[in-house]
Amino acid sequence: MAREIAEQPAALARTLSSLRPERAALRKLAEDRRVVLFVARGSSDNAAVYGRYLLEVHAGRASGLAAPSVATHYHADLDLTDALVVSVSQSGETQEIVETQSWAAQRGARTVAVTNDGGSSLANAADVALVTPAGAELAVPATKSYTAQLAAMTILAGALAPEPTALDPVLDRVPGEVERLIETRAGVAEAAERLSSTAEALVSGRGIAFGTALEAALKLEETCLRPVRGLSYADLRHGPIAVVDADHVALLVSAADGPMVSGMTDLAHDLRRRGAAATIGIGGDSGFAGAVDVAVPGPDLPELVAPLGLIVPAQLIVEALARRLGLNPDAPRGLSKVTQTDPAA
Structure with missing residues (x-):
């Protein structure tokens, strides 16, 4: 995991260079489509959350996250003739995602695959394949394949x-x-x-950085075996914040600029007042850093692209925490690199 974290600068440079020529094909594919729907699971779903925000905020395109079970279990007959469906899978072989892409195409959608394997089933069946040249990823937790997916979202x-x-x-x-x-x-x-001082943790972010918060929470869960809630700042305010006490460590993520920094700073102050064991902040501005107990610098990047760097300190923290807990960060308990949602199907 540590080695693959360290490979991310080169992987990101390759991905951005490789995918920029695909913009013309993507633009043509989407020219008469009103909505973009993302299909993904796991870390890929967190990359899709970023893609959704970026499409709506930067590109002005209505977007949403589709539920694959609508296709694979309910076999719903939807009219998708105005949709561009973007399927995201590191391996390109998660059967649920492959089936959902096929289902969407049969109902009139145009399809884009985002995958790290150009020879995968997902890539071969898509109208346009955004193949991320991150290289083979051996550790089970996604690191360089995840940030490469984020890079693909900026291209899209x-x-x-x-x-x-x-x-x-x-x-x-x-x-x-x-x-x-x-x-x-x-x-x-x-x-x-x-x-490491407590098993109780929560992770929060909002807006463009929300996918980063979800990904950080997922990494803590799968790699460090911690039960973690990844919540939007807004959702945390609507009830769950009541659980915060002296047993909880809060990990907060924020871009250095944008409309969410002040709210995340207020949240850090509030969590302190509620007696949280510690608040850890990744990114943000000087005010945010001053409001948390442990300030972990983020990237010097504007909010729209900050998630490509903002997740990296979280990856480093998770890898260090796993070692501190005596766990193997490369092979979390009971997990494999290619996950099938319904393994018995």
Whole structure:
């Protein structure tokens, strides 16, 4: 896992360079489509959450997350002739996702596959395949394949935006920012130490960074065997915040700019007042860093592309925490690299 985290700067640079030429094909494919639907599970679903926000905020395209069981179990007969369906799978072989893409195509959707395997079933059946050249990923927890998927989302959103190349200047900075975060590891050891002090944890973010919060929570669960809730700041405020007490460590993620920073800073102050064991902040601005107990610097990137770097400190924390707990971060208990939702099917 540590080695694959370290490979991310090069993997991101390759992915952005490789996929930029696909923007014209994506734009043509989507030109008469009103809605974009994402199909994914696990880490890929968290990448899709980012894609959904980016398409709506940057490209002005209505987007949503589809439920694969509508296709695979309910066999619903939907009219998808105005939809672009984007299926996201690291392996391209999760049967549920492959079946849902086929179902969508049969109902009039145009299809895009985002996968790390150009020879996969998902890629071969799609109208356009965004193949992320992250390289073989051996550790079960997704790291470089996940950030490569995020890079693919920026290419997709750019293709559907009024100005396809608008994000390119900041995207060019992403590999360097990720490399800096990996090399400095600022705050990582202290954050892992705080998280090791209790099994009770929650993770929160909002907006463009919400997918990052969900991915950080998933990594803590699968790699460190911690029962973790990943919640939007807004959903946390609507009730679940009542569980916070001296046994809880809160991990908060925020971009350095944008409309969500002030709310995440207020949340950090509130969690302190409620007696949380510790608050750990990844990213944010100086006010956010001052509001948490442990400040872990994030990338120097604007909010729209911050998630490509914002997840990296969380990956480093999770890998360090797993080792601290005596766990193998490469092979979490009972998991395999290619997950089938219904293994008996």
